[in-house]
Amino acid sequence: MRELPAPYRLARSPAHEAASLAERHEAGECLSHTLSPDELAQFKKLKVPKRRRDWLAGRLAAKKLLLEMLAERGREARPHELPILNRKDGAPYLAFPWEGEPAPFLSLSHAPSGAVAAAVAGGRRIGVDAEAVAERPEAFVTVFAHPSERAGLRSAHDQTRLWTLKESVLKLLCLGLSVDLWDVRFLEADPQRLELHGRALACWESLGRPAIRVESRPSEHEVLSLAYTGETP
Ligand SMILES: CC(C)(COP(=O)(O)OP(=O)(O)OC[C@H]1O[C@@H](n2cnc3c(N)ncnc32)[C@H](O)[C@@H]1OP(=O)(O)O)[C@@H](O)C(=O)NCCC(=O)NCCS
Structure with missing residues (x-):
């Protein structure tokens, strides 16, 4: 890895x-x-x-x-x-x-191939999510993907990437699935265009509005996504 x-x-x-x-x-x-x-x-x-x-x-x-x-x-x-x-x-x-x-701030995810742990010390935060690549039912996609994100979802990999990106941000914010998934939004499903709304936005503001960067690491059967606060990577 x-x-x-x-x-x-x-x-x-x-x-x-x-x-x-x-x-x-x-x-x-x-x-x-x-x-x-x-x-x-x-x-x-x-x-x-x-x-x-x-x-x-x-x-x-x-x-x-x-x-x-x-x-x-x-x-x-x-x-x-x-x-x-x-x-x-x-x-x-x-x-x-x-x-x-x-x-250190810790984040965990369980995937079929095993568990992933991510950590960072020094007051920064990290969130990690790993999921098996799968085509999600339409009804589920409607729940997790905002209309502005759906056009960017062309494959099971795209769907899994968007899902794991959202979960990694929600874990970084310690919100998990307690918020509306539309409140973490990647415009046109683009990882560089994160927008927060509702409780996710309020939580981020309460943390002092730290910069959040995300990345996805797709493999054939699994996608691992990470969200970080701080200047690097
Ligand atoms: C966080 C969450 C989105 C993860 O869902 P998932 O994709 O099914 O599971 P993953 O394997 O990727 O991640 C699970 C891990 O996320 C972590 N996690 C759970 N809630 C979290 C939160 N609010 N913030 C950050 N991380 C959280 C935990 O470490 C969990 O593993 P563990 O229970 O073995 O310690 C989902 O579990 C959730 O919303 N949980 C909150 C509700 C809940 O379970 N509350 C517990 C009350 S006792």
């Missing part, structure tokens, strides 16, 4: 890693070397096997990334010492002191 320019970071945990850990847990292995007590309590509440694997994959990707970031600061930790919890609105956060500055 292509690296992000500093200070933004990206890591992936392939689906088989979490599947194998979940299987070992089923077979009686304790996950306390990987998960904190709060995470273990959260994991035990998840009943649907796919959700358990996705949730675990997200934690594995995030911990991998955060351990690397800590090592670069000359610090060490073990995976279970880095709890990745969720705020009430669902947004993930690291409950671990980062020394001298707020903990």
